Amino acid sequence: MAAAGDNIAISVEKLSKNFRIPHEKHSTLKATVLNVFRKKSYSELEALRDLDFQVRKGEFFGIIGRNGCGKSTLLKIIAGIYMPSSGKVRVNGRISPFLELGVGFNPELTARENIYLNGAILGLSRKEIDSKFDEIIHFAELEEFVDMKVQNFSSGMHVRLAFSVAIRAHSEILLIDEVLAVGDANFQEKCIREFSRFKEEKRTILFVTHGMDMVEKFCDRVLLIDKGRKVELGNPKQVSLEYSRLNALEKERREGEDVGAADGSERKIEITSVESLDEHRKPQKIFQSGDDIILRIGYRARTAVEKPVFGIAFYNDVGVCVAGPNTRTSGMVIDSVEGEGSIELRVRKNPFNEGSYYTTVVIFDWEILNPLDHIDKANSFKVVTEEKNYGGMIKLDAAWENRPAEDAP
Amino acid sequence: MKELQPYKYSGMVRELTLTDFKLKYKASFFGYLWSLAKPLMFFGVLLVVFTKFFKIGGAVPNYPVYLLLGIVLWTFFTEASFSSLTSIVGRGDLIRKVYFPRIVLTVSASITALITLFLNIIVFFIFMAFAKVSVPWTAPLFILVLLEFFILTSGISLFLASLFVRFRDIGHIWEVTTQALFYATPILYPLSLVPEGFQKLLMLSPLAQVIQDGRYLLISNDTATAASVLGYPLALVPYALSVLIFVVGYWFFQREAYRFAEEI
Numbered sequence: 217m218a219a220a221g222d223n224i225a226i227s228v229e230k231l232s233k234n235f236r237i238p239h240e241k242h243s244t245l246k247a248t249v250l251n252v253f254r255k256k257s258y259s260e261l262e263a264l265r266d267l268d269f270q271v272r273k274g275e276f277f278g279i280i281g282r283n284g285c286g287k288s289t290l291l292k293i294i295a296g297i298y299m300p301s302s303g304k305v306r307v308n309g310r311i312s313p314f315l316e317l318g319v320g321f322n323p324e325l326t327a328r329e330n331i332y333l334n335g336a337i338l339g340l341s342r343k344e345i346d347s348k349f350d351e352i353i354h355f356a357e358l359e360e361f362v363d364m365k366v367q368n369f370s371s372g373m374h375v376r377l378a379f380s381v382a383i384r385a386h387s388e389i390l391l392i393d394e395v396l397a398v399g400d401a402n403f404q405e406k407c408i409r410e411f412s413r414f415k416e417e418k419r420t421i422l423f424v425t426h427g428m429d430m431v432e433k434f435c436d437r438v439l440l441i442d443k444g445r446k447v448e449l450g451n452p453k454q455v456s457l458e459y460s461r462l463n464a465l466e467k468e469r470r471e472g473e474d475v476g477a478a479d480g481s482e483r484k485i486e487i488t489s490v491e492s493l494d495e496h497r498k499p500q501k502i503f504q505s506g507d508d509i510i511l512r513i514g515y516r517a518r519t520a521v522e523k524p525v526f527g528i529a530f531y532n533d534v535g536v537c538v539a540g541p542n543t544r545t546s547g548m549v550i551d552s553v554e555g556e557g558s559i560e561l562r563v564r565k566n567p568f569n570e571g572s573y574y575t576t577v578v579i580f581d582w583e584i585l586n587p588l589d590h591i592d593k594a595n596s597f598k599v600v601t602e603e604k605n606y607g608g609m610i611k612l613d614a615a616w617e618n619r620p621a622e623d624a625p
Numbered sequence: 626m627k628e629l630q631p632y633k634y635s636g637m638v639r640e641l642t643l644t645d646f647k648l649k650y651k652a653s654f655f656g657y658l659w660s661l662a663k664p665l666m667f668f669g670v671l672l673v674v675f676t677k678f679f680k681i682g683g684a685v686p687n688y689p690v691y692l693l694l695g696i697v698l699w700t701f702f703t704e705a706s707f708s709s710l711t712s713i714v715g716r717g718d719l720i721r722k723v724y725f726p727r728i729v730l731t732v733s734a735s736i737t738a739l740i741t742l743f744l745n746i747i748v749f750f751i752f753m754a755f756a757k758v759s760v761p762w763t764a765p766l767f768i769l770v771l772l773e774f775f776i777l778t779s780g781i782s783l784f785l786a787s788l789f790v791r792f793r794d795i796g797h798i799w800e801v802t803t804q805a806l807f808y809a810t811p812i813l814y815p816l817s818l819v820p821e822g823f824q825k826l827l828m829l830s831p832l833a834q835v836i837q838d839g840r841y842l843l844i845s846n847d848t849a850t851a852a853s854v855l856g857y858p859l860a861l862v863p864y865a866l867s868v869l870i871f872v873v874g875y876w877f878f879q880r881e882a883y884r885f886a887e888e889i
Contacts, residue, residue, distance in 0.1 A: 235887070245792040296724040297886045319722040324648055336640035337723055339633050 224308060225389050225420040226271040226294060231303035233264040233289055233444075263289045264444040267303070273388075274418035276411070278435035278452065280425055280459055282466070286444040287424050291391055294422065309388035309420070312338070316393055318378030323367035327358055330366050331381055338385035348384050355406070356380035376403055383410055389420045408434075428456045457600060464502050464572065464598035483589050485521045485553070489514035490577050490594035493560075505570065505601035505611060509563040513577055515589075520554040523582040528561055531593075533572040538609050544584065567610040568599040634729050641733035646740060660741055661748060664700045668693050671813050685815045690749075690758050690844055695812035695836050697745045702778055702832065703803055705738035709782030710789050710796060717889040727882040731786045735779050742771075753844075763842040770842065773867050774835045780871030783878035790881065790888050806832060816849045828854045831870070834863035 238258040242248040263286045271277045281287045292298040294305055295312075320337045321330050331352055335345040345352075353359055356376040366374065383390075411434060414421055425431060431438050431452050438455040440447040440462075448458045493510040494500040503509055511528055527542030541561065543550060550559075575597075578590040650657050672689055675681050685691065712734040713720065713727060720727065753760060789795045810832045816824055827833050834851040841848040851860040 243792065244794040245788075245798065246794055248792065292721075292886070297721065299883050316722050320719050322644060322648070325644065329644070329647070333640045333644055336637040337719070337725065339637070339725075341633075341636050342639075 223273045224270050224306075225273045225275070226308070226422070227304075227306045228267055228269050228290075228294075229304045229306075231264055231267040231290075231293065231305060232262070232301050233286075233293060233298065234301045235261040235263055237261050262444055264293075267441075267444075267446055269439055269446065269449055271420060271422065273309070273420055274415065276415060276421045276423065276434050276436050278423050278425065278431040278438040279441065280428065280431055280438060280455070281441035281447075282426060282463065285441045287426075287441050288393065289444075290441070291393060291422065291424050295391055307389065311389040312382070312385055312387035312391050317382055318374055321366055321374070321378065324365060326363045326365055327353070327369075327377055328362050330377070334378070334381045335385070338382065340385055352377075352380045352384055355383075357403070372403070379407060383414075387419075389422065390414065391422045391424075393424045428452075428459060432456055453602070457602065460570075460598075460600050461502055464600070484519055485515055485517040485524065485579055486589045487513060487577055487579060487591050487594070488516050488556070489558075490575065490591065492575075492595055492597045500597070502598045502600060503566060503568075505568060505599050505603075506565050509566045509597065511561045511563070511575060511595070512558050513560075514556070514558045515553070515579065516556045517553050520552050521588070522552050524550055524553055524588065525580040525582060525584055526550075526559050527578045527580065529576045529578075530568075531574045531576065532609055533574075536609065538568070538573070542578075542580070542584070544580075544582070565613075566599065567613065569607075569609055569611060570599055570601045571609075572596060572598050634726055637725060637729050638733045638736065641729065642736045642740070645733065645737040649737075657744065661745065664696050664745060665748075667700075668696050671696070675813060681814060681818060685817075686847075687756075687758055687844055688815075690753055690756055691815070691840055691848075692813060693749055693752055694839055694843060695810075697742070697749050698774065698836050698839060699807065699810070699812055700745065701738055701742040701774070704741060705735045705778045706782050706785060706799065706803070708734040708738060710785045710799060712782075713786045713790055713885055714793075714889060720886050720889055727885055728783070728878060731783055731878070732779070734786075735775070735782050738778075739775060758844060760843065761846060763846070767839060767842045770835055770838045773831075773864065776871045777831050777835070777867040780867070780874035783874035784870075787878045787881040787885075790885055806830075809833075810836060812836065816854070824849075824854055825859075829859075829862050829866075831863040831867040835867075 236258045237260075240251075240257075242251060267290065279287045279290065289298065293300050294307065318334070320334055322333060325333065328349075331349060332342065332345055335348075336342075340348075353362055356373075356379070358373060358377055361369070361373065366377070369377070411421065423430070423435060435452050437450065438452050439449045440455045440459055442462055447462065448455050489512070491499055491512045491514075492501060492503075493512055494503070495508040495510070497510060497512075513526060513528070525542055525544045527540065529540040530538045532538055543559075573596060574593045575595045576590065576592050577594045579588045580586065581588060649660070671692060675692070676688065709731045712730045716730050719725075719730075750760075785795060785799060809827060810830060811819070811827060816827070816833075816837065819827060828837070828849075828851050837848055837850045841850050851863050854860075855862070
């Protein structure tokens with residue numbers, strides 16, 4: 217273990233954390249004494265379950281997951297703020313004891329006083345702060361505001377000051393919980409340079425976020441947590457794909473499928489189902505850009521319906537109609553339908569860029585004047601892409617050709 | 626996982642104490658004067674009541690300085706215990722986000738009160754000079770009494786601070802308790818007026834012992850002390866109690882401390 221431990225900064229083994237949530241919380245001595253003989257009931261909230269991973273020294277390690285997935289609890293256990301319920305956390309090296317920037321800033325005090333206060337909370341001695349004071353103020357670009365009360369600072373100034381103090385606490389392992397959301401682009405760039413410097417100095421950084429951008433930009437490896445469990449651990453690209461899948465699934469679950477919930481009135485024909493399928497006709501909600509997508513519309517016609525027209529409109533998540541094919545404009549004539557049946561649209565090599573899409577399905581008469589039935593947002597699916605997305609809604613089937621001047625006619 | 630680094634956190638104690646002190650006295654120009662005015666007002670009222678109305682004090686030589694010292698020490702006890710009581714709960718923001726030994730918060734609250742005590746003792750000496758009471762040679766030994774007093778108060782403070790995290794009615798309970806303690810301690814009445822059996826009982830309290838020892842060392846060697854009232858070895862009880870209370874308070878605090886972040 218000793219040999220392996222040399223380049224391991226943090227090792228987490230079988231870590232679980234449960235919170236006990238009492239059904240009745242007695243926050244007074246009186247209530248506790250009065251209820252001393254009553255059986256206490258509580259429910260266990262499982263925040264983390266059997267987590268196993270190691271962070272190497274000098275690694276920029278990301279932890280992502282949706283809100284409430286347990287990532288902050290994990291960071292708190294690593295920092296020593298919470299105790300694990302079971303399992304072990306070993307930290308090799310001085311760890312920064314804080315999770316959030318500017319915790320402990322007192323708005324009533326000036327920037328100068330807060331630097332000393334915050335520095336002390338981070339474990340710096342007065343002498344150390346004295347020697348780093350100018351550097352801190354300079355980095356935060358607050359030379360002119362040293363003696364201003366922090367309560368008059370803008371949020372950007374606040375973060376700059378906090379970040380500047382924090383990175384000077386001489387810890388070998390830095391824990392950072394969503395920082396760079398604030399601050400102007402200029403300062404963010406400075407922070408990024410600072411991060412690269414940390415990397416060169418072989419300092420370890422644990423970076424927690426629910427956004428992918430920063431993770432893809434910096435992290436060497438990423439741990440994806442969902443519902444307190446490890447879902448994936450690996451390089452940022454691979455994990456981010458899994459993460460967007462997870463998000464898409466979750467969104468699906470929340471939206472539900474309200475297909476077939478047409479109102480009770482008698483219709484000649486109604487849409488009974490709308491499904492998205494992959495090329496093997498298996499139900500699928502998530503597609504890679506370029507995959508075939510099959511949309512199947514199920515219908516039931518009470519009487520014979522002459523020359524119906526089926527149409528599907530694709531909307532993106534901001535409500536723009538991306539495409540709206542229908543059977544008539546595609547040159548298809550359906551003489552008559554009766555009873556139950558289905559019709560499929562195959563989107564060959566789907567051109568969609570990454571995002572969520574909704575389909576609205578309609579059955580018209582031949583003149584496309586009267587909708588016989590329609591379902592808004594009958595179905596949704598998600599498209600993910602591994603390539604870099606340079607904007608736009610669709611990927612064109614296009615090719616570049618370089619034609620230097622001498623080739624021109 | 627965490628090594629103890631007391632030196633590392635002495636800086637934090639100092640900065641927190643300084644901040645407390647600064648904020649308390651920066652808020653208004655008369656900041657410190659207000660915290661001085663409170664015990665002085667109390668003192669003035671009691672002095673009038675007990676020398677003019679009840680005439681208890683009149684019979685006792687040096688009654689005003691006795692009373693003032695008692696009130697100054699008592700003020701420290703209540704200030705330290707009440708500010709410590711909320712020291713953990715009041716800094717939930719820090720506790721939930723930063724790792725540091727939680728005791729830092731309670732210790733710095735007690736030290737803030739200690740600084741006020743020092744300032745008040747200076748005022749007490751000035752009053753002594755005006756009252757033309759000469760300071761006996763035993764005065765420097767008073768430092769030892771203060772040390773014991775600080776240990777006793779810290780023990781109680783640690784206990785209260787950790788209990789308050791779980792039971793939010795401790796504040797009320799402690800308020801009532803201190804009121805009872807105030808009358809059970811010879812602050813405004815001289816011990817000689819208490820029936821003899823009760824004298825012994827009262828002197829078992831470390832609070833009574835501290836105040837009487839202080840009076841003995843700073844004002845007059847005629848003062849009844851634990852030693853003179855209880856005799857050996859019973860006189861050791863209040864001193865031992867101070868240490869015991871500290872040990873229990875510290876132990877209890879450390880036992881609870883790891884859960885503070887989750888319970889606040």
